[in-house]
Amino acid sequence: MASVLITAQLLQTALMILKSAGLTTEVYEGSGLITKAELLDRIKGKDYLVTPLSTQVDRDVIDADPQLKLIANYGAGFNNIDTAYARTKGIPVTNTPGVSTTSTAEVTTGLIITLAHRMVEGDRLMHTTGFAGWAPLFFLGHELAGKTLGIVGMGSIGQAVAQRMHAFDMQIIYSQRHQLDAAVEQRLGARFVPLADLLAQSDVVTLHCPLTPATHHLLGAEQFQQMKSAAYLINAARGPVIDEKALLAALRQHQLAGAALDVYEAEPHVDDGFKQLDNVILTPHVGNATVEARDAMATIVAKNVVRVDQHQAPKFIIN
Numbered sequence: 001m002a003s004v005l006i007t008a009q010l011l012q013t014a015l016m017i018l019k020s021a022g023l024t025t026e027v028y029e030g031s032g033l034i035t036k037a038e039l040l041d042r043i044k045g046k047d048y049l050v051t052p053l054s055t056q057v058d059r060d061v062i063d064a065d066p067q068l069k070l071i072a073n074y075g076a077g078f079n080n081i082d083t084a085y086a087r088t089k090g091i092p093v094t095n096t097p098g099v100s101t102t103s104t105a106e107v108t109t110g111l112i113i114t115l116a117h118r119m120v121e122g123d124r125l126m127h128t129t130g131f132a133g134w135a136p137l138f139f140l141g142h143e144l145a146g147k148t149l150g151i152v153g154m155g156s157i158g159q160a161v162a163q164r165m166h167a168f169d170m171q172i173i174y175s176q177r178h179q180l181d182a183a184v185e186q187r188l189g190a191r192f193v194p195l196a197d198l199l200a201q202s203d204v205v206t207l208h209c210p211l212t213p214a215t216h217h218l219l220g221a222e223q224f225q226q227m228k229s230a231a232y233l234i235n236a237a238r239g240p241v242i243d244e245k246a247l248l249a250a251l252r253q254h255q256l257a258g259a260a261l262d263v264y265e266a267e268p269h270v271d272d273g274f275k276q277l278d279n280v281i282l283t284p285h286v287g288n289a290t291v292e293a294r295d296a297m298a299t300i301v302a303k304n305v306v307r308v309d310q311h312q313a314p315k316f317i318i319n
Contacts, residue, residue, distance in 0.1 A: 002047040002309050007034045007055050010074065010298045011291075014050070017302035023048075023309060040064045048305045050074060054267075057081040062089060070308045072301040073318075076100050076288075077238060079211045083319035093319045094304045098156060099296035100288035104208075105160035107287050108236045111260035112149075112165065112204055115232050117141040120281050142203075142230075145169040150202030152195065152218070153209030153237065154180060161206060162188040173198050176209065199226040204234065211238035219243065224250035230257045236287045239264040248273045251280065262287050 006027045018025050028034045043065045053075035071093045083093045118141045149165050151158045151174040162172045172190040179192040209215050220243035244265040250256050258279035264270050274280045304314035
């Protein structure tokens with residue numbers, strides 16, 4: 001009977017699908033992330049690996065299990081896996097694209113609104129010293145209507161964010177390698193511009209590009225200098241897209257008005273400097289942390305394992 005190693009606790013949906021297909025499962029139920037040593041030990045003799053994007057699957061892990069037939073990554077990203085090496089071993093790697101779009105777009109929208117209206121600052125104030133009462137110049141934020149939103153990466157999530165924020169009467173501009181079709185631009189009310197122009201024109205910049213060698217530290221000191229001093233930066237994509245040291249310096253020097261981060265360069269570590277700034281919102285990588293999204297992701301990884309076990313090609317192969 002074929003066996004599956006699952007390196008994090010998932011919703012029961014996945015286990016039910018695997019069990020119904022006659023597969024045996026071993027689930028890591030420890031606190032925190034599985035260590036490399038334990039992963040190397042547990043993967044031996046397994047036919048399939050289901051793993052979240054927080055687990056590194058490198059050459060050592062792949063070589064530790066010669067009978068491995070599939071690596072099903074629980075997440076849309078896959079920079080945690082040595083996909084090229086897996087390909088040389090004839091092991092397909094899959095991900096879970098698309099199903100995180102709505103959740104991540106909603107979280108991004110919430111971060112934009114919350115940051116502009118200083119809602120986290122206000123909540124913190126009311127949980128501590130409180131306030132003396134309403135006053136005309138007290139705790140002013142900014143309306144989003146009429147402002148410009150710059151979206152870096154106009155895939156499914158970027159487009160979902162554009163759709164939502166266009167409804168807030170924001171002007172939408174975007175930058176990526178290829179321009180969208182004119183019909184899509186018209187539907188979203190979006191205009192294609194080079195990255196430098198996007199940074200110079202935007203009141204809010206939000207990142208939705210994948211992490212690749214080309215996008216590593218896409219935004220650094222030079223780019224922050226190009227942005228408006230009253231601009232906000234949102235990152236719900238991948239942490240290393242931003243040079244965090246440069247961002248922290250820019251915030252301290254008031255080159256930017258604020259930032260909201262859901263992902264981090266050395267995740268799960270967060271630089272203490274960000275925690276000391278009132279104009280920074282920090283969330284623990286919750287972009288797709290909804291029951292609906294995680295259930296859909298569980299279904300994809302489990303069904304891909306079943307497909308391979310039944311000698312069918314899995315869906316969403318990335319290598």
